Amino acid sequence: MTDVYEMLAKHLDKLPASFPATDSGVELRILKRLFTPKEADAAMALTMFPESADTIAKKLGKNESDIEKLFYSMSKKGLIGRSGKEQNKYMAANFITGIWEYNVNNLDEKLIRDVNEYIPQIWEKSWVKQKTQQLRVIPISKSIPVEMNVMPYEEAESIIKKQSKIVVATCICRKEQNMVGHGCDRPLETCLMLGAGAFFYEQNGIGRPISQEEALEILNTGIEAGLVLQPSNSQKPFVICMCCGCCCLVLKNLNRLDEPAKVACTNYYVIVSEDDCTGCGNCEDICQMGAITVEDESAVVSLARCIGCGLCVTRCEFNATTLVEKEESEKYTIPANTIEEFMNMARERGLI
Numbered sequence: 001m002t003d004v005y006e007m008l009a010k011h012l013d014k015l016p017a018s019f020p021a022t023d024s025g026v027e028l029r030i031l032k033r034l035f036t037p038k039e040a041d042a043a044m045a046l047t048m049f050p051e052s053a054d055t056i057a058k059k060l061g062k063n064e065s066d067i068e069k070l071f072y073s074m075s076k077k078g079l080i081g082r083s084g085k086e087q088n089k090y091m092a093a094n095f096i097t098g099i100w101e102y103n104v105n106n107l108d109e110k111l112i113r114d115v116n117e118y119i120p121q122i123w124e125k126s127w128v129k130q131k132t133q134q135l136r137v138i139p140i141s142k143s144i145p146v147e148m149n150v151m152p153y154e155e156a157e158s159i160i161k162k163q164s165k166i167v168v169a170t171c172i173c174r175k176e177q178n179m180v181g182h183g184c185d186r187p188l189e190t191c192l193m194l195g196a197g198a199f200f201y202e203q204n205g206i207g208r209p210i211s212q213e214e215a216l217e218i219l220n221t222g223i224e225a226g227l228v229l230q231p232s233n234s235q236k237p238f239v240i241c242m243c244c245g246c247c248c249l250v251l252k253n254l255n256r257l258d259e260p261a262k263v264a265c266t267n268y269y270v271i272v273s274e275d276d277c278t279g280c281g282n283c284e285d286i287c288q289m290g291a292i293t294v295e296d297e298s299a300v301v302s303l304a305r306c307i308g309c310g311l312c313v314t315r316c317e318f319n320a321t322t323l324v325e326k327e328e329s330e331k332y333t334i335p336a337n338t339i340e341e342f343m344n345m346a347r348e349r350g351l352i
């Protein structure tokens with residue numbers, strides 16, 4: 001008989017962000033650490049489309065108040081999502097981004113060890129093969145040349161200024177790496193949750209509501225600390241992540257590739273003027289992708305590694321670096337919203 005955790009793993013693997021099986025079964029160990037058998041069974045009743053407890057109860061032939069109680073407690077534990085104006089609809093959550101991040105206050109060394117064993121396998125089996133990644137890279141505003149017209153959804157400040165609700169949450173990647181002794185000293189409170197996701201984070205006690213002004217201050221602190229700006233991959237992002245190459249589950253795995261620029265969703269790269277470059281090395285030090293090296297007193301950019309974050313431009317005191325927009329034919333089209341992003345991911349994985 002198939003065990004409930006194997007069934008839940010298959011269910012999660014049918015969601016856009018995937019949850020592939022492994023030879024070691026590490027994914028099942030993770031589920032057992034997070035879900036009771038009853039919760040694992042219940043989670044399989046949900047899809048990515050939010051539904052009320054009443055609708056789910058009717059579908060399952062169960063009592064509405066029992067379903068409400070169970071799904072509310074599961075959503076508080078970060079095992080499923082909760083949405084709607086009154087936060088009274090329930091939906092399945094991807095494992096990443098989703099269940100893992102919702103458990104930022106529920107980490108222990110065994111869970112961290114298992115997730116760190118699993119993530120590179122998700123990369124290899126699924127994410128690296130997809131065109132639509134869950135996060136995209138946007139350049140730091142200060143690195144954008146005045147003559148370049150970028151869309152408002154490609155600039156963090158413009159995205160923030162459009163929001164009526166912002167919650168800041170702890171970066172789980174740096175937190176978990178710190179807990180197992182591999183972290184860095186960059187800021188922890190850096191994940192800016194936007195819109196509907198912000199309500200969920202606030203009500204689940206995993207984020208702190210902030211004003212636009214504070215969000216802009218946090219953004220500047222992140223940029224000062226040399227973090228890469230990665231909003232979720234839609235024109236209406238639900239999060240702006242600020243990531244380092246050492247801890248971030250996305251950048252760390254991109255860094256393992258020979259040509260990360262081919263996988264990252266970005267429309268920019270950087271070039272260096274040999275005439276203006278003094279070979280000071282500031283750009284090499286700040287780049288999170290190992291994309292710049294100083295050779296013979298001049299910086300050289302590997303276009304196969306450059307993800308167009310613009311950090312090096314902000315650190316060059318000699319105006320030797322320039323952010324460049326990709327040719328129209330090479331540009332990545334950013335999904336209009338999260339539904340389109342998830343549909344693209346599902347299509348690329350052959351699910352629809």
Ligand code: SF4
Nearest residue numbers: 171173241242243248
């Ligand atoms: S993706 Fe980036 S900001 Fe988000 S949790 Fe990981 S390192 Fe932190």
Ligand code: SF4
Nearest residue numbers: 277278280281283316
């Ligand atoms: S920071 Fe500027 S001047 Fe210094 S090595 Fe890099 S490109 Fe050259």
Ligand code: SF4
Nearest residue numbers: 287306307309310312
């Ligand atoms: S060279 Fe490095 S720091 Fe500069 S834009 Fe490319 S990835 Fe970012």
